[in-house]
Amino acid sequence: MVSANCDVLLPQVTYVRNTSSEQEEVVEALREEIRMMSHLSHPNIIRMLGATCEKSNYNLFIEWMAGGSVAHLLSKYGAFKESVVVNYTEQLLRGLSYLHENQIIHRDVKGANLLIDSTGQRLRIADFGAAARLASKGTGAGEFQGQLLGTIAFMAPEVLRGQQYGRSCDVWSVGCAIIEMACAKPPWNAEKHSNHLALIFKIASATTAPSIPSHLSPGLRDVALRCLELQPQDRPPSRELLKHPVFRTTW
Template sequence: MGNGACKNIQGQPEIPQKGGSVANLLGRYGPLRETVILGYLEQLLRGLAFIHENLIIHRDIKGANLLVDSTGQRLRVADFGAAARLASKGTGAGEFQGQLLGTVAFMAPEVLRGQQYGRSCDIWSVGCVIIEMACAKAPWNAEKHSNHLALIFKIASASQPPSIPSHLSPGLRDVALRTLEIEPQERPSTRDLLKHPVFQPW
């Protein structure tokens, strides 16, 4: 699945500074180092764990909605304009149906198919953000699709996840693959992902 289409650029600073969104940093510095990706990813998962446990799904997780402070070290989830309140604490996939809210390249296939969905749609978007941070571009080669309907069809009919950068370490690649399971019930929860060895101190 990793086709080497995006390469890791080694010239960027260890920790980007000046703040702004992750998307801004990617535009300024290019792909992020894996240590930075892991730091941001852990904070993103902790933030999502908090909102999911408080019965909220974000529905528009992407680099533009992840804000970084002026030190480049602390990340916060922003822009809850597409967020929705869940009906129960259950972790099932069927909380919503037919509501197309979010940014197409980061949306889960079940959302684009008009099927029922829940917290796992945010998990899918986390995988897309890993690709975005590693490549400095959205998954699915979205920039090459001038027609949104063509991109929607491509994702909705996908039987495989988007290409995962080949330069990622096995651990981070495994996290990405887990988040990008086509079947929503196969995706782990935020808390389960945070138990992955890549986030454990040595």
């Protein structure tokens, strides 16, 4: 039995994620995900309500978000209007700031892992299967190297080049998520790349950021450009990005 230290309030609508594996590395990764999630508490982070293990069968009981994922909403309704993109980006940055201040990087920020509540207003970051704990409280760019975890189109160039990376790889992914929300397509025209190696090479060797939709306001465009700085040390921390004037609106 693997149990998270949290109360399950009934009747509470939950999503049950089932994983079955006897591979030691898969089981250990899942246990680490459970340990990590059991200590997270923030309005923009999905809540794990509990977990069970029976032989090689694991069940994670996760807070239900009736609005579905950002990726699902984009495929159903098309690109979001800018006010929605700004709202969701601000909440995404707040959630990442909390994670980064607690020495955690997500490593798979994308629309499919951003869940929306029934009102369409609240966003929570989900799926911590690729997340990792950082060794220090510093904001340095490099703590991991050579671990290709995440979704290629949303991964920072330094990650794909096998270089050291840290919190700033999540900031890059925020820029990619802005592009995704603004045009209902992943960055780099990734949907047209059936060859993953070609896409990896394209991003790893890039000398410019992915194309940013021309219809974005100067403020939101500036946020995206700051996130998509090619050098990780040039990307502002998520907490710093929240000070941008584009987010000074009460939602």
